Structures are given as C-alpha cells and as structure tokens.
Amino acid sequence: MTITYSCIANGRAVLAELSLTGGSYQEAAATVLRLVLLRAEPKTIMQMGSFVYHTLFIDGITYLCATDNALDTITPSAFLKNMQYNKNQGDSSISTLRSQVTEVKNIMSKNIDEILENEERLNIFTDKTDDLQTTAKESQKTRKILRRIWWKHFRKIIIITVVILLSIIIILLSTNVIPT
Template identity: 75%
Template sequence: MTITYSCIANGRAVLAELALTGGSYQEAVATVLKLVLLRAEPKTIMQMGSFVYHTLFIDGITYLCATDNALDTITPSAFLKNVSDTFLRNPLMSQEHFSPSNAVATDFQQVLGKYMMKYNNNQDGSSISTLRSQVTDVKNIMSQNIDEILESENRLNIFTDRTNDLQTTAKESQKTRKILRRIWWKHCRKIVVITVVVLLLIIIILLSTNVIPT
C-alpha cells in the first residue's frame, strides 16, 4: 500500500496538499470533501476510481489521504492522526483567517511530504508487526475457545458417569446418550467453525500485507 496524495482542507477549501504521483486528484477530492461535510463523520473511507480516500474530520478541518490499496486501513489512519496532531499544534491555527495563500500552506506541504515518506517507507515493517499481533490475538482467542470446549467435555463426561449410575431402564439410558451425543456434536461444530474463521482471518491478513501475492 502507498499513500499517493494527501491534503488538509478547511471546509471545501484545500489549505495544503501534496501528490507523490502524477494524475489529477482535484475532482475526486472535491467530491470527498463535500461528502465529509454532509456526513460530518469523524472518519470515512471512500473508493473513487482506482484510489481509496481516507479522511479524518476534526472541528471543521478535514485531513485526507489517497491510497492504492483498500485492504490496509491502519497505515492511513496513523498517518492522518500524525498530520492532525502536528497541524493542531501550529499557533497559526488560532488565527481567524487561514487561506491557501498563507505561508503556512508551504510549511504543511513539507509536513505532508515528511509523513507520507515515513509511512510509505515503514509500511512493510509495520504490516509485519501488525500481522504478528493479529495472528497472536487470533491464536489466543482460539486457545481460549478450545479450553472452554475441553472443559465442557470434561463436565459432560462427569455428567455421563453420574447419569449411568442413575439409569434405571434401557430407555432412559438411550435417551440420555442421544442428548449427550447432540451436545458433543454441537461442540465439535463449534471447533470446526472457529478453525475455519481463524484460517480465513490469517489468509486475509496475509493478503492485506502482500505476504501472499495477489
């Protein structure tokens, strides 16, 4: 994933922007900024043409970046958070009039370039780190679920032993075994579902980090 374009806008007026690749972003950016103002949502993700536009909306200011990959949402989110923190710390933000012609626009073009290069260069390492963290979380959840299932199985075994001691007729014994068998198959299906979900999550994570080429 590469951040190809970013900008800071006050309403629909772009205050500072930078594109690392050729092409026209203005039309798509104008549409995105309009939708952000209409929705007034803190974060949005929109597909426009071949690019995905991520936005962060804070106090009327929109921080926007375009990427060439829809799967990675962590890197753009971190990029926009860094840019917004830097922008809000600037003393010129306290001025009532802030326009693209202001000298600070040039300064923030450099800020955008610095963060774009940082996140584009470091995305492989951060993706691997994120992948490891997500795989570890999935493994922990799976282990917890399996432990719960095994614990349930132990309780079922104890219940079965006690039931066998209390059975008085063949009919009651048969009915009890059927009930226990249904409970056991229910837990077996749960294990299968958990395993399939974990495998799908790992495959999606590997695809999103380009570990498995698409």
C-alpha cells in the same frame, strides 16, 4: 500500499495538498470533501476509481489522504492522525500570531482614537484661529471708521476755528480796532 495524495481542507477549500504521483486528484478530492461535509462523520473511507480516500474530520477541518490499496486502513489512519497532531503543534504559533494580531489591532485602535482626538483639538484650534482673524478684521474696520469720524470732526473743528478767527478779524477790522 502507498499514500499517493494528501490534503488539508477547511470546508471545501483545500488549504494544502501534496501529490506523490502525477495523477489528477483534485476532482475526486472535491467530491470526497463534499461528501465528508454532508456526512460530518469523524472518519470515513471511500473508494473512488482505483484509489481509496481516507478522511479525518475535526472542528471543520478535513484531513484527507488517497491510497492505492483498500486492504490497509491502519497506515492511512496513523498518517491522518499525525497530520492532525502536527496541526495542533502549530496551534501555539497560530495562537501567538493571533495574540500578536490582536495586540497590533488594539494598538491601531488606540492610535486611531488619538488621531481623532488630535483632529478634534486641531478643529477647535482652527475655529479659534478663524474667530481671532474675524475679530482682527472687524477691529481694523472699526479703527478705519473711527479715523474717518475723527478726521470729519477734526475738519469741522478746523473750519469752525477758521470761521471764528475770520469773524473776529473782520469784526476787529470793521470796528477799527485793527488799523487798516
């Protein structure tokens, strides 16, 4: 008895497979996987064509192997248990990987929160800067208006001063206080 094909599947999706001969096992394996999912029995043995398919179904994962002899069930059963055992050994690395992914996810979440806080501060700073620019522009306009008003008043004062001086000179000339 020889194990000619083996695979590990999650549902009907084959995660890993190995074929020791050149046969095409994919169609038969797909049929066996579908039947295993329908039955949901922990162990099954099915004859399809010239091969016997042995399965071990645990926690949604199916461990499958194909043999060329239906008489021996101990070897395929031990093989499938060994595959499942190796899977559990890898769980520590998977759990380590999961914890690292969770840690990275938490760090990314903190970074995103910090970025959002910084963006909020930047928006506040930008708003204050815009307000200062608006105030500065209004201040410049106010200064220009005040200068115009000052020049108008200054002109009026000069004109009034000149008119008063001319009036005084004319009066003094007409009264002959200032000789002509």
